[in-house]
Amino acid sequence: MRKCIRCGAEMEENYKITSGYGIVIRPEKGRNAVKLKAAVCPQCGEASIYVDDPDKLIGRKKA
Numbered sequence: 015m016r017k018c019i020r021c022g023a024e025m026e027e028n029y030k031i032t033s034g035y036g037i038v039i040r041p042e043k044g045r046n047a048v049k050l051k052a053a054v055c056p057q058c059g060e061a062s063i064y065v066d067d068p069d070k071l072i073g074r075k076k077a
């Protein structure tokens with residue numbers, strides 16, 4: 015669950031960020047691109063961008 019940094023309400027997640035096939039973030043070196051997603055606060059409209067799998071993006075092994 016993601017809380018709004020502005021008002022503390024529970025945010026609605028999994029909104030797609032699209033421009034054609036979507037926008038990805040990738041490390042400067044490496045191929046671990048992941049899709050950017052957005053969460054929106056239903057109370058105040060604050061929006062934040064996140065990734066589902068930061069371990070994959072960073073190249074960090076899961077514990």
Ligand SMILES: [Zn+2]
Binds near residue numbers: 018055060
């Ligand atoms: Zn909010």
